[in-house]
């Protein structure tokens with residue numbers, strides 16, 4: 001007898017194949033979802049970042065496990081799940097390398113005008129090579145400020161060493177191991193913002209990190225500095241960021257994540273030349289996506305069978 005599993009959006013072929021023999025997967029249709037289906041649902045496979053709270057859980061009295069495809073679980077109310085005895089799984093340790101690569105891809109793209117250069121090189125305006133255009137900022141030998149020295153932050157620091165960067169980091173607690181291994185120096189957030197040429201955000205979104213970077217923090221950055229966000233859009237106050245970019249408090253920003261995601265199509269950030277935006281691609285490599293799928297499926301099946309989840313967050 002296959003398990004009844006809901007998912008918030010259509011799963012890709014790879015995940016569907018992994019679940020084919022054990023689960024009957026139905027796509028959650030919001031308020032319209034058939035009550036009989038909700039009654040039967042034993043597992044929820046969360047693909048993307050829909051809000052999952054107690055009200056939704058209460059509509060599924062047989063729900064035993066929520067399996068999140070991804071490490072960040074800010075969209076799932078973990079307390080509500082705990083209170084109802086529902087296990088929640090995620091995919092820690094699997095997205096770090098790919099997300100750190102993307103951090104550097106965005107950092108390089110904004111510093112060296114890769115995206116704006118690409119648009120120009122394809123345009124009818126590019127008829128003569130001109131050494132005088134699109135001078136960017138150097139990356140090697142500059143100062144990197146990493147906000148959040150967790151698994152992803154450490155991977156970012158490892159890459160920065162290859163660029164001969166001086167590495168500052170800020171974290172809830174100093175991380176002596178990272179300091180010894182990576183040559184990173186602990187700094188208060190104020191010191192880091194004042195000194196870094198590139199500030200990367202590598203923290204989870206929690207009540208403490210929501211709008212961690214606002215007006216005051218952006219004003220502390222150098223006018224030649226860049227902000228790179230591969231964490232969650234909510235870590236940055238977007239109104240303040242628009243002001244900072246318009247007023248020249250900072251040189252530019254590269255964002256893999258925004259709030260909301262996607263931004264409304266007429267949002268000012270989408271019209272700015274000193275902004276690079278990606279559609280949340282941090283962990284989007286074939287290899288990482290496969291590992292995430294495998295772990296998310298293993299968490300789901302373990303929860304359905306009443307076994308310990310390989311990666312349980314709540």
Ligand code: 8YV
Nearest residue numbers: 047048069070071072095283
């Ligand atoms: C995923 C992520 O793309 O792991 C995370 O927290 O943000 C990304 O790696 C996303 O969660 C997909 O659902």
